[in-house]
Amino acid sequence: MTELDPLPTAPTPRSLRDADTRAQRHQLVWSEHVATLNTLVEKMRNERGPKAAIPWFDPADGGDNARILLLLEAPGPQAAPLTRRSPSGFVSLDNDDQTAQNLHELVHAAGVDRSSLVIWNIVPWYVGDESGQRIRAATQEDTDEAARWLDELLARLTKVEVAVLLGRRAQVGWLNATASAVRPLPIFACPHPSPRALAGHPERRGRIGDILIAAAKFATQR
Numbered sequence: 001m002t003e004l005d006p007l008p009t010a011p012t013p014r015s016l017r018d019a020d021t022r023a024q025r026h027q028l029v030w031s032e033h034v035a036t037l038n039t040l041v042e043k044m045r046n047e048r049g050p051k052a053a054i055p056w057f058d059p060a061d062g063g064d065n066a067r068i069l070l071l072l073e074a075p076g077p078q079a080a081p082l083t084r085r086s087p088s089g090f091v092s093l094d095n096d097d098q099t100a101q102n103l104h105e106l107v108h109a110a111g112v113d114r115s116s117l118v119i120w121n122i123v124p125w126y127v128g129d130e131s132g133q134r135i136r137a138a139t140q141e142d143t144d145e146a147a148r149w150l151d152e153l154l155a156r157l158t159k160v161e162v163a164v165l166l167g168r169r170a171q172v173g174w175l176n177a178t179a180s181a182v183r184p185l186p187i188f189a190c191p192h193p194s195p196r197a198l199a200g201h202p203e204r205r206g207r208i209g210d211i212l213i214a215a216a217k218f219a220t221q222r
Contacts, residue, residue, distance in 0.1 A: 033063030053126035080126030122173035143173035167192030
């Protein structure tokens, strides 16, 4: 198992807690490297209706220049644009929640440059209530409905060499979604970085770190 840096070394954790930082990030939504991806977000929102809580791709990451896709389950309340808790509106390592901070720390400790990453969810829309207090697990129905959007995303991520599937739902959803994928990818699977998944299982943090390191090495060699 790879020895990772101590958790507190990750820079600028939870930066999207700050309203000015959120506003500045939103000004970059249509930056060149994320414009194609966020056009896909708009397409999903238009199809699902005015209450579609689908966050943007984060311009702080690699966008369509990324070589590694990190795929989680579904947006949390700090990402979803419809919740009442001042959400960022981004799928981001900088969100003000513990899952994002855990992943932020693990990415940093593994020495993976954010410009090499694009982060998304197997179910792109929020599956909780508008209060942000209750979020349910993504279901088979959710992942079935989302499957074609993953195929559309992969068609846009032409430089991605490998996908890291974080958690069982992302892993199962990937298998269901990519049978007709335009461009199937090599995958690495590891635990989800949520507090619930990591609580009482310190070895899972090491597993995620090892997988991030292996995926980065694989993408570089490709």
